[in-house]
Amino acid sequence: MTSRDRIxxxxxxxxxxxxxxxxxxxxxxxxxxxxxxxxxxxxxxxCLNSISRAYRRSKNSLSELLTYISLWQKTFxxxxxxxxxxxxxxxxxxxxxxxxxxxxxxxxxxxxIIPQFTVPEKNTLQFTGLxxxxxxxxxQDTVMYYGxxxxxxxxxxxxxxxYNMQLAYIFTTGAYLIVxxxxxLFSMARNFRNNFINPHIYSRGITKLIFCWDFTIxxxxxVKLKQKNLSTEIRENLSEIRQENVKLTLNxxxxxxxxxxxxxxxSTGVAIACCVAxxxxxxxxxxxxxxxxxxxxxxxxxxxxxxINLATPRLYSLFRLVxxxxxPRREVYILLIRNIFLKISIIGILCYYWLxxxxxxxxxxxxxxxxxxxxxxxxxxxxFSLADSLLGEFLRRLIGMQFPTSLGxxxxxxxxxxxxLIYAQTLVWIGTFFCPLLPFIQMxxxxxxxxxxxxxxxxxxxxxxxxxxxxxxMTFFIFLLFFPSFTGVLCTLAIxxxxxxxxxxxxxxxxxxxxxxSIYSWIDTLSKRSGYLWVVWIYQNLIGSVHFFFxxxxxxxxxxxxxxxxxxxxxxxxxxxxxxxxxxxxxxxxLIEKLAKLQDMEKRANTSSFSMERRDxxxxxxxxxxxxxxxxxLRFRRSVQEENPxx
Amino acid sequence: WxxxxxxxxxxxxxxxxxxxxRFCELLPPEHRxxxxxLQTRVSLEQILSLPELKANPFKERICRVFSTSPARDSLxxxxxxxxxxxxxxxxxxxxxxxxxxxxxxxxxxxxxNREDLSQLVxxxxxxxxxxxxxxxxxxxxxxxxxxxxDIDRDGTINLSEFQHxxxxxxxxxxxxxxxx
Numbered sequence: 137m138t139s140r141d142r143i144x145x146x147x148x149x150x151x152x153x154x155x156x157x158x159x160x161x162x163x164x165x166x167x168x169x170x171x172x173x174x175x176x177x178x179x180x181x182x183c184l185n186s187i188s189r190a191y192r193r194s195k196n197s198l199s200e201l202l203t204y205i206s207l208w209q210k211t212f213x214x215x216x217x218x219x220x221x222x223x224x225x226x227x228x229x230x231x232x233x234x235x236x237x238x239x240x241x242x243x244x245x246x247x248x249i250i251p252q253f254t255v256p257e258k259n260t261l262q263f264t265g266l267x268x269x270x271x272x273x274x275x276q277d278t279v280m281y282y283g284x285x286x287x288x289x290x291x292x293x294x295x296x297x298x299y300n301m302q303l304a305y306i307f308t309t310g311a312y313l314i315v316x317x318x319x320x321l322f323s324m325a326r327n328f329r330n331n332f333i334n335p336h337i338y339s340r341g342i343t344k345l346i347f348c349w350d351f352t353i354x355x356x357x358x359v360k361l362k363q364k365n366l367s368t369e370i371r372e373n374l375s376e377i378r379q380e381n382v383k384l385t386l387n388x389x390x391x392x393x394x395x396x397x398x399x400x401x402x403s404t405g406v407a408i409a410c411c412v413a414x415x416x417x418x419x420x421x422x423x424x425x426x427x428x429x430x431x432x433x434x435x436x437x438x439x440x441x442x443x444i445n446l447a448t449p450r451l452y453s454l455f456r457l458v459x460x461x462x463x464p465r466r467e468v469y470i471l472l473i474r475n476i477f478l479k480i481s482i483i484g485i486l487c488y489y490w491l492x493x494x495x496x497x498x499x500x501x502x503x504x505x506x507x508x509x510x511x512x513x514x515x516x517x518x519x520f521s522l523a524d525s526l527l528g529e530f531l532r533r534l535i536g537m538q539f540p541t542s543l544g545x546x547x548x549x550x551x552x553x554x555x556x557l558i559y560a561q562t563l564v565w566i567g568t569f570f571c572p573l574l575p576f577i578q579m580x581x582x583x584x585x586x587x588x589x590x591x592x593x594x595x596x597x598x599x600x601x602x603x604x605x606x607x608x609x610m611t612f613f614i615f616l617l618f619f620p621s622f623t624g625v626l627c628t629l630a631i632x633x634x635x636x637x638x639x640x641x642x643x644x645x646x647x648x649x650x651x652x653x654s655i656y657s658w659i660d661t662l663s664k665r666s667g668y669l670w671v672v673w674i675y676q677n678l679i680g681s682v683h684f685f686f687x688x689x690x691x692x693x694x695x696x697x698x699x700x701x702x703x704x705x706x707x708x709x710x711x712x713x714x715x716x717x718x719x720x721x722x723x724x725x726x727l728i729e730k731l732a733k734l735q736d737m738e739k740r741a742n743t744s745s746f747s748m749e750r751r752d753x754x755x756x757x758x759x760x761x762x763x764x765x766x767x768x769x770l771r772f773r774r775s776v777q778e779e780n781p782x783x
Numbered sequence: 784w785x786x787x788x789x790x791x792x793x794x795x796x797x798x799x800x801x802x803x804x805r806f807c808e809l810l811p812p813e814h815r816x817x818x819x820x821l822q823t824r825v826s827l828e829q830i831l832s833l834p835e836l837k838a839n840p841f842k843e844r845i846c847r848v849f850s851t852s853p854a855r856d857s858l859x860x861x862x863x864x865x866x867x868x869x870x871x872x873x874x875x876x877x878x879x880x881x882x883x884x885x886x887x888x889x890x891x892x893x894x895x896n897r898e899d900l901s902q903l904v905x906x907x908x909x910x911x912x913x914x915x916x917x918x919x920x921x922x923x924x925x926x927x928x929x930x931x932x933d934i935d936r937d938g939t940i941n942l943s944e945f946q947h948x949x950x951x952x953x954x955x956x957x958x959x960x961x962x963x
Contacts, residue, residue: 147868148874148875148877148878150878150881150882152851152861152865153861201797221958342924342928342931343928343948346924346928347887348954349840349841349907349958351839351958351960351961352960353838354835354838356838359840360909363840364909364911366908367908367914367915367916371916378923607954714934721935721936724935725936
């Protein structure tokens with residue numbers, strides 16, 4: 137073991153400081169005794185050793201420093217102290233998304249925007265204040281949109297290196313998408329591993345309520361409130377368990393199934409109706425714009441989308457009054473699925489409209505138009521969220537204070553807020569190709585939203601009354617961020633790059649038949665140079681060939697099948713071990729009873745032989761106590777023995 | 784400071800620094816030098832006045848578990864550092880569940896029996912009369928807890944069973960945390 141691992145192992149021992157220090161002394165003594173016998177390492181190995189030690193030390197101190205100066209650390213402590221870890225998970229998610237946007241911004245700024253600044257074109261348009269809302273006008277000819285970027289190779293002076301804007305644009309997009317993909321994949325995998333340990337016994341969650349008290353809550357009133365809520369929740373759980381054995385009559389079951397069916401039909405119908413409305417408005421948008429000269433008229437479509445996003449989730453929450461679910465967890469999941477279906481279908485309809493109609497309508501610079509649409513959608517979404525937090529929740533609190541018993545203060549709806557974040561992030565990922573400054577705008581938006589939500593939370597909300605499985609829900613949200621959201625973005629961008637014709641007069645890809653032809657022509661130029669043939673070989677045989685992907689898929693499927701079989705085997709093993717523990721427990725009880733009976737018989741034999749002398753009084757009581765202590769001792773010794781093998 | 788760094792090599796420097804600063808705030812001003820602060824012990828009442836512990840229902844049990852004095856009523860700086868390191872982000876879930884077991888074991892006998900569990904539930908639900916569970920509700924609750932956690936069916940929960948139950952709740956590690 138390296139010394140760092142040794143220190144970590146000693147630190148993780150459940151002992152006091154004194155004992156740990158003694159242990160460390162003993163281990164160090166042993167180690168130094170051993171090292172006398174090992175020959176001196178040659179200087180090369182020593183050098184490597186010291187380098188790796190220095191690297192590990194610097195890595196550890198860097199990670200320590202990062203957690204110390206981590207963004208908003210004090211605010212998190214205050215939020216956690218008053219509301220607990222469940223509400224804190226929303227703010228953690230927000231901070232995590234902020235990191236994605238900061239990274240995307242740094243990449244696009246360094247590789248696309250700065251080179252474009254060095255070859256500026258004249259901006260002849262006028263600046264009015266309306267640009268901040270519509271994104272059009274003056275901003276059209278700035279680095280904000282795709283259309284402004286040059287398609288030439290930037291070169292400063294005769295000695296400077298040439299910088300191909302086309303390749304830079306496409307490679308930058310690819311680079312940050314790949315990094316986001318792997319980062320999402322690793323977070324998802326890590327969360328799955330920690331949170332979905334499959335119990336073979338169905339657990340009702342009572343032990344989680346009892347053993348997982350939230351130690352991060354430090355506010356006195358919050359603690360009292362949490363105790364009251366916990367008591368209520370325990371009572372509700374107990375009554376649910378009592379009613380589990382009560383079977384419903386056929387009539388009641390039928391009514392339940394009909395209610396579920398009706399709710400699903402209505403929710404799907406509402407979602408489809410909203411999508412049709414959005415598509416109809418989008419299609420007639422261009423004629424509508426020609427008839428109404430007002431530049432603010434372009435905001436109608438984003439306004440409608442934001443209204444739908446505001447009203448429909450609240451409508452879905454009302455279904456709770458009609459439907460009855462077996463567990464509250466199922467209710468939360470079904471509500472989430474309905475909301476996600478709505479949001480993803482709206483984004484899907486808009487993408488379909490943009491890629492099939494706007495891109496092929498023959499307009500100039502359709503990419504800039506799409507970029508402007510996405511900017512307007514995001515901005516309207518942000519304005520609606522601000523209004524909701526600042527005005528809506530404030531009004532709700534004022535109304536709630538009038539009726540102290542029935543409505544009371546509202547609770548922070550974590551699911552709805554996280555879905556709004558996922559929706560915004562999806563739009564940002566799609567839009568960065570058409571509007572490279574979008575991550576910067578989303579960064580500012582997230583920053584402002586954090587402070588607004590924080591202030592609104594402190595003023596208008598009360599701590600949550602029901603237990604919320606924060607880790608499981610976070611895993612589900614990260615999965616949602618990956619599966620419909622990020623994969624949808626990849627599909628949309630793939631269709632754009634492979635199937636659509638870039639506009640002829642603007643942007644870095646002007647004049648090409650497809651976006652992907654920039655890569656094809658680059659490979660062609662590389663194949664003419666002798667030093668880069670290996671790149672061409674990789675492209676033609678690994679990326680371009682079908683056989684390679686076929687073999688790769690086959691290998692991945694085989695590995696997945698093997699891991700699945702190993703998991704099944706381990707589940708069987710767990711079941712067998714569980715049964716073995718139950719049997720051992722029964723054996724132990726049997727042996728203890730037998731021991732007690734034997735001691736009883738011995739005591740009776742003793743008392744009958746020494747009945748004359750009064751010693752039986754002194755003997756029976758120590759024997760009784762010894763009996764109890766024996767049983768007690770056996771249990772305690774067993775638990776102590778179980779601790780020892782871990783050391 | 785370098786002497787402190789050497790002495791507490793097992794912990795990260797920042798943790799030691801922050802812990803020492805908070806610990807010295809609890810001492811009277813004349814004992815605040817580095818030498819004395821490592822030797823003196825702070826009484827339970829003073830530790831319980833820390834804002835992070837003041838509202839916690841388990842504050843007395845926490846202090847008793849980490850105290851190394853014979854009467855278990857005072858904490859030295861090393862005990863305080865132990866406490867903070869167990870409740871920090873860097874402690875493993877195994878370590879946390881071990882100490883959680885000791886905190887919940889109200890009679891310190893190495894197992895959680897029915898009395899321990901009922902005292903635990905009373906701590907959780909608070910001192911008020913309307914929030915306390917009735918005797919029948921308490922019995923049903925403890926029966927359910929034992930049914931879920933007591934694998935060998937001996938009527939008590941030992942350390943391994945407790946750790947097994949805790950391993951199924953991934954939220955435990957993030958809620959068993961006290962941030963300075």
